[in-house]
Amino acid sequence: MNIVLVSYEVDPFAKVGGLADVVGTLPKFLKDKVDKISVIMPFHKIVEENIQKYGLPLEKVTENLYPFSHSFKYPFSVFKSHLPETDIPIYLIKNENLFSTKDIYEYPNKDHQTSYFSDCVLTFVKNNLTDTEIIHINDWQTSLIPVYLKNNYRDDKVLSKISTVLTIHNLGYQGIFSPEILSIAGLPGYLYNIDALEFFGQINFLKGGILFSDIINTVSKTYAEEIQTDEYGYKLDGVLKVRNDDLYGILNGIDYNQFDPETDKTIPYNFNKENLENKTKNKLALQEKSNLPKNENIPVISFIGRIVEQKGIDLISEILDYLTLLDIQIVILGTGEKRYEELLLKYRDKYPEKLSINIKFDKNFAQLIYAGSDMFIMPSKYEPCGLGQMYAMRYGTIPIVRYTGGLADTVKEFSCSTYSGTGFGFYEYSSSNLLIEILKAIHVYKRNKNCWNKLIINAMNEDFSWDKSADEYLHIYKRALAKKRF
Numbered sequence: 162m163n164i165v166l167v168s169y170e171v172d173p174f175a176k177v178g179g180l181a182d183v184v185g186t187l188p189k190f191l192k193d194k195v196d197k198i199s200v201i202m203p204f205h206k207i208v209e210e211n212i213q214k215y216g217l218p219l220e221k222v223t224e225n226l227y228p229f230s231h232s233f234k235y236p237f238s239v240f241k242s243h244l245p246e247t248d249i250p251i252y253l254i255k256n257e258n259l260f261s262t263k264d265i266y267e268y269p270n271k272d273h274q275t276s277y278f279s280d281c282v283l284t285f286v287k288n289n290l291t292d293t294e295i296i297h298i299n300d301w302q303t304s305l306i307p308v309y310l311k312n313n314y315r316d317d318k319v320l321s322k323i324s325t326v327l328t329i330h331n332l333g334y335q336g337i338f339s340p341e342i343l344s345i346a347g348l349p350g351y352l353y354n355i356d357a358l359e360f361f362g363q364i365n366f367l368k369g370g371i372l373f374s375d376i377i378n379t380v381s382k383t384y385a386e387e388i389q390t391d392e393y394g395y396k397l398d399g400v401l402k403v404r405n406d407d408l409y410g411i412l413n414g415i416d417y418n419q420f421d422p423e424t425d426k427t428i429p430y431n432f433n434k435e436n437l438e439n440k441t442k443n444k445l446a447l448q449e450k451s452n453l454p455k456n457e458n459i460p461v462i463s464f465i466g467r468i469v470e471q472k473g474i475d476l477i478s479e480i481l482d483y484l485t486l487l488d489i490q491i492v493i494l495g496t497g498e499k500r501y502e503e504l505l506l507k508y509r510d511k512y513p514e515k516l517s518i519n520i521k522f523d524k525n526f527a528q529l530i531y532a533g534s535d536m537f538i539m540p541s542k543y544e545p546c547g548l549g550q551m552y553a554m555r556y557g558t559i560p561i562v563r564y565t566g567g568l569a570d571t572v573k574e575f576s577c578s579t580y581s582g583t584g585f586g587f588y589e590y591s592s593s594n595l596l597i598e599i600l601k602a603i604h605v606y607k608r609n610k611n612c613w614n615k616l617i618i619n620a621m622n623e624d625f626s627w628d629k630s631a632d633e634y635l636h637i638y639k640r641a642l643a644k645k646r647f
């Protein structure tokens with residue numbers, strides 16, 4: 162089986178969120194189960210910096226290629242590196258003008274950029290990766306690939322043989338643009354049709370991915386169900402229901418080798434279940450780095466993520482005034498919507514002894530937070546899978562979540578009477594529910610140390626490694642090969 166994964170983000174070449182972790186890790190776990198696996202992504206500006214930072218190789222594979230169908234007849238070149246500590250090739254598609262922004266999602270005409278990229282991928286595959294059997298695309302940015310395949314290249318000797326799998330990491334982002342994009346992208350006008358890419362008078366790239374991919378999956382079982390409902394479907398629930406037979410939910414894993422508190426070189430003190438004193442030392446280091454008073458008895462509650470409504474940031478901001486009355490400290494790391502960033506910074510100025518607000522992207526600081534906090538909050542409005550809660554548990558930090566999507570599939574409600582479970586959670590999306598769960602957790606932390614320590618052990622005993630999920634991907638790849646939709 163020869164597989165090519167295509168993504169806009171791949172860790173460590175370019176990372177904004179969880180998509181990069183998944184595409185940067187999954188191939189490592191599939192490598193020994195398939196004949197060949199490679200990854201393709203855009204050569205974003207940040208990639209050059211990260212290649213140097215991580216000491217990765219870079220060689221030019223080809224240049225002066227032009228996309229077959231796209232109306233932008235700009236040449237592109239392809240460079241090759243590999244995923245760290247593996248021989249898995251990653252091909253980087255380079256065009257000076259289209260992938261030049263500092264932030265990878267900053268380019269003003271994203272429809273031009275992503276459609277150009279999608280057609281370049283297929284041009285490169287046809288020229289250089291002719292034995293490809295499956296293209297595994299991720300999210301709306303790469304969703305035109307199956308659309309090109311099933312419409313423009315259905316008679317092509319190489320490309321017509323390829324099956325496609327689409328992973329939806331977040332249905333909230335769909336790539337909706339004006340209909341002119343069809344002719345710019347060199348796609349047939351008949352696709353402006355309710356049974357194809359038309360979506361309330363516009364063109365929806367993700368809808369194209371859903372309709373034209375052979376198999377679709379999302380990143381947890383619960384989210385796969387939720388997106389078929391009006392509440393979570395973002396107006397694509399009907400289309401997803403049509404594809405219900407080909408829709409799977411496969412929980413993401415995390416890289417247990419890279420994210421291991423016993424060996425992680427990015428944290429000051431390594432620890433394990435038998436040596437939790439070192440977790441406390443990380444807590445003191447975290448307090449120092451966060452400019453908070455150093456005191457191991459004050460519970461530290463953290464949040465890491467994109468500061469957007471999806472992550473329940475509105476709930477957090479609603480209760481900050483109340484939380485600061487308690488004997489706790491809060492550390493927030495993230496970037497996102499300006500209005501929330503500014504609001505959080507205002508609170509930080511009001512309560513500098515209690516709140517540490519860090520508006521930046523910093524992978525090493527994130528590791529210190531996972532290792533040094535006591536509790537990790539993720540009160541998401543919706544959460545396809547969520548990786549933060551898994552990293553937190555791996556580092557003995559107790560998740561407090563809203564039971565939705567992957568959070569419902571990974572966090573088990575803790576009970577002090579049976580000493581079972583791994584965290585705390587609530588169902589109805591409200592700030593008072595979040596507050597109640599935080600208060601419950603603080604109560605256990607302060608009043609019942611035995612119970613809290615058991616909770617830490619339970620969380621650290623969970624297994625979210627990729628092995629099982631990689632087998633499930635193998636299964637859907639086989640199905641995709643068997644089931645080509647024409």
Ligand SMILES: Nc1ncnc2c1ncn2[C@@H]1O[C@H](COP(=O)(O)OP(=O)(O)O[C@H]2O[C@H](CO)[C@@H](O)[C@H](O)[C@H]2O)[C@@H](O)[C@H]1O
Nearest residue numbers: 178179180330466495521522523527544545546547548549
């Ligand atoms: N400021 C910052 N500094 C350092 N690190 C930061 C950071 N902000 C975020 N991160 C890191 O980015 C990742 C976020 O991953 P998540 O899965 O929690 O959310 P995201 O919404 O991006 O992903 C989407 O895709 C993934 C993958 O499928 C799904 O799990 C998820 O539900 C879906 O919303 C984590 O590794 C986190 O540590």
